[in-house]
Amino acid sequence: MSAPTFGLTFPHTWHVEILPARPAILPARHFVYPRAVDEIERGALEVLVRPDEPGATPFLATCALGFRDPVVPTGIWSTPNPREMCAVSGGYAYIIDTTAPERFKMLTYRPVLQVHPIVTQGLLLFVGHRSIFAWGANGEAWETVKLSDEGVTVTDIEGAVLRGRGWHMITDKETPFAVDLRNGVLVTK
Incomplete structure (x- = not known):
């Protein structure tokens, strides 16, 4: 697992601490993501979450580890919704409502x-092998069409346009693309 990253660029109403291991004594509120998972045996990102909301109690979030490869991210990101937290554990991404941690979304x-x-666009972007997925203040914002057969590279983000390259198997070449960040549609400029 790579060293944890913190991407707290959006305003948020919670504080977190990444723990080096699961505590010997679990707190009263403990949530495992996803709920029924064998991947926990491979490891997990253990996060103590303290919501700032009045009356909210802290909880432990145990996020199943995806891959132990250093090229995949691990860490915590704020999202466009100040109550939501994004935890990425070895490339597995979870969006967790810190005021109701039983509500979560595991990205596909x-x-x-x-x-x-x-x-500036109110988006948290997730880059996969073939496309890009955007999360906004109200949840899923958009997903691009397939941009690559294996490997999307983001090269520039300027205003409402994301530029990148994707490898295409038939031509065995990297081809440039541009995506409108307002809707995820390819643009021709």
């Missing part, structure tokens, strides 16, 4: 290869 990208907060 396995693994997530990069995480890009785009504050």
Whole structure:
């Protein structure tokens, strides 16, 4: 597992501490993500979450580890919704409502290869092998079409346009692309 990253660029109403291991005595509130998972045996990201909401109690989030490869991210990111936290554990990404931690979303990208907060657009972007997925203040914002057969590279983000390259098997070449960050649609410029 790679060293944890903190990407707290969006305003948020919680504080976290990444623990080196699961505590010997579990707190009263403990949530395992996903709920029924064998991957926990391979390891997990253990996060003590302290919501700032009045009356909210801290909880331990145990996020199953995806891969032990240093090229996949591990860490905590704030999201466009100040109550939500994004935990990425070895490329497995979880969006957790810190005021109601039983509500979560595990992204289908396995693994997530990069995480890009785009504050100006109110998006948290997740780059996979073939496409890009965007999370906004109200949840899933959009997903691009397939941009690559194996490997998306983000090269630039300027204004509302993300530029990158994707490898195409038939031509055996990397081809440039541009995505409109407002809707995830390919643009031709």
